[in-house]
Amino acid sequence: MRRICVYTSTRAEYGLLRNLIKEIHEDSNLQLQLLVSGTHLVREQGMTIEEIRRDGFEPDKCVDIGLINDSPAGICHSMGTAVSGYGKFFAEYTPDLLVILGDRFEAFCCATAAQVCRIPVAHIHGGETTQGAVDEAFRHSITKMAHLHFACCEAYRRRIIQMGEQPEYVYNVGALGVENIRNLKLMKQDDLEKAIGFKLDKPFFLVTFHPATLEEKSFKTQFDQLLAALDRYPDHKIIFTGANADSGGRVINQMQKDYHKAHPEQCLVVPSLGYLRYLSAMKCCKVVIGNSSSGIFEAPALKVPSINIGDRQKGRIRAESVVDCYPAEQSILAALKIIHGHLFQSRLKTMSIPFEKSGTAKRIKEILKKADLKDILKKVFHDIAY
Template sequence: MSRNICVVTGTRAEYGLLRPLLTVLASDAGVSLQLVVTGAHLSPEFGRTEEEIRADGFAFERLEMLLSSDTPVGMAKSTGLAVIGFADLFSRLAPDIVVVLGDRYEILAAAQAAMLMRIGLAHIHGGEITEGAVDDSIRHAVTKMANLHFVSEEEHRRRVLQMGEEPHRVHLVGALGWDAILGTEILSLSALGSSLTFPLQKGFFLFTYHPETRGEEGGASSLEDILAALDAFPAHQVLMTKANSDAGGRAINRRLEQYAEEHPERCVLCASLGTLRYLSAMRACALMIGNSSSALLEAPLFGVPAVNIGNRQKGRHHYGNVIDVGTARTDIERGICEALSPRFQETCRDAVIPLADGNVAERIAHVLKNVPLEDLCRKRFHDLQGLGLLPS
C-alpha cells in the first residue's frame, strides 16, 4: 500500500529547493505524491510560477489564498484564508504526511491545518535564524508543530533539540538546494542571455531584495541607497528579480520597474527567472547582491561572492562567501568592492560545504517513506537535561 505524502509550495524559491525531493518521491512506487501549489505561484503579479511546475510534469492541487495587499494586515488575512483552504484540501486528500519547507506564512497555514487535523508534519530547514524577518518566528513555530525535522547543519540540529524536540525525530541531511545545483545542467552565459532577450556580459550582478518584515529597514526607502550604490558600478550589468509577496514587496517592485526602465542598457528585471535560469545566473554572475537566502545557502557551491544587505538574513549560517553590510550607500559600495577583489574571490572558491553530495533528497525521502506512522503525531517534550547539556 502506497503512502500519501503531500508537499506544499508557495513561492518560486521554495519550489526550486523542493524540486529534487519531488522528483524522488514521484518516481517511488511506494509513494503517492500529492503536491499543493499556493501563494505567489498562482499570481500573475509574481510571475505565475505554477507554469514552471506544470512544465516540469508534476500534477498538483491549486489553493488560492493571496490577497492583493502590501500590508501586514493583508499577510495575516491571507494566512487565515490559507488555513481554511488547507483544511478542506487535507480532508479530501487524506495525506499520511504533509511536508513543508522553510518559514513563510503560507507554510505556517499548512502546518496549523495539519497539526490540528492530526496529520504527520515534516519540516525542512528548521533551526535556522533570520532575525530581520517575521519568518524567524514562523520557522520556530512550525518546528513546534512538526513531528519530523530535516536540518541542514549541526548547529541547526542543536537548536531544534533546544526547543524540546526528540533526537530521533531530528535528521541532519544537508540542504536541498545543493541537490538542485548538482542535478541541473546549467545554461551557458549566451544561452541565458538569449532566453532573457538581453545579451548578458561577463561580470554582471544578480540582484534580489526582499522587504525586512521586522524593523524599519528593507523597504522602498532603503532601496534608494542600494540603487545609488549600483549606479557607482556602471560597467556591470544588473539582472534583477522581483521581491516576494511579503508586506512591502509590491512597493519595492514598483521602484525596481522604474529603475529598469531608466537603465535599459544595463538592467533587466524579471518577476521570476525559474529554477534553471536562476541557477545559471548564479553560476555566471560576478556577485550576488541583496538579501536572498540563496546567496548564503546555494551560492557557496558555485564559489560566488555575495553582498548581503541589512538584517533580513542576520544570524543565518555563512560558508565564507558572504560580506554583510548595512543599508547605507557607502557600506554597500564598500561591500561590492571587497566582493570583486581577487583575494575575496579566492576565498569563495575555497568554501567547504559538508553533506553537499547530491543525496539530500534521497535521505529525506527514505525517512518519509519508512518512518512508522503509528504514534507519529504524539509530541513529547525532550528536556535538554536528558542530553547532558544543562546542569541537573
C-alpha cells in the same frame, strides 16, 4: 501506499523541493500529492505554477489565498483564507504525511491546518535563525507543530532538539539547494542570454531584495540605498528578480521597474527567472546582491560571492564567500570593493560549504517512506541537560 503531500507556495521553495518531489513521484511505494498555493498562482509574481507543470507535475489541488494586498492587514486576511482552504484540502485528500519547507507565513498556515486536521508534518530547514524577518517566528512555530525534522547542518539539528523535539526524529541531511546545483546542468551564458532576451556583454550583478520586515530602516529606504550603490557601477549590467509577497514587496517591485525605465539598456527586471535560469544567472554573474537566502546557500556552492544586506538573514551560518553589510550606500560599496579585491578572489575557490551532504533528497524520501507514524502525533517534549 503511503500518501505524501508536498506543499509549495513560492518559486524559491519549489526550486529546492523539485528533486524531492521527483523522488517521491518515482517511488512505486509512495503516492505523491501536490498542494500548490501562494505566489505560484499570482500573475504579477510570474504565475510559476506553469514551471511546475513544465516539470511534469500536475498539482492535485491549487488553493488561491487571495494575495492581492501586501499590507499587514491584507496578509492577515490571506492567512485566514489559507488556513480555511488548506483545511478543506486535508479533509478531502487525507495525506498520511505533509512536507513543508522553510518559514513563510503561507507555510505556517499550512502547518496550522495540518495540526488541526491531525496530519503529521515533516519540516525541512528548521532550526535556522533570520533575525530581521517575521519568518523567524513562523519557522520556529512550524518546528513545534512538526513531527519529523530535516535540518541542513548539525548546528541547526541541535537547535531543533534544544526546542524540545525528540532527537530520534531530527536529521541532519544537508541542504536541498546545494544538492540541486550538483545535479543540475546549468545554462551557458550565451544560452541564458537567449532565454531571457537580454544581452550580458558586460559583467553583471544578480539582485534579489525582499522586504526586511523587522528592521528599523524602511524597506524603501534600504532599496534606495542599494540602487544608489548600483549607480556607481555603470560598467556593469543588472538582473533584478522580483520581491516576495511580504508586506512591501509590491513597492520594491515598482522601484525596480522605475529604475529600469531610467536605465533600460543596463538592467533587466523579471518577476521570476525560474530555478534553472536563476541558478544559471547566479553561476555567470559577478556577484549576488540582496538579502535572499539563495546568497547564503546556493551562491557559495557555485563559488560565487554574495553581498548580504541588512539583518534579514542575520543569525544564519554562512560561508566565507558571503560578505555582510549595512543597508547603506557606502557600506554596500565597501562590500563590493572587498569582493573585487585580489585576496578575496584568490580565496574564493577554496572556501568551504557548510551545508553540503550527498543524497539529500533521496535520504529525506527514504525517511518519509519508512518512518513509523503510529502515535507520532503524541509529541513528548524533550528536555536537555543544562
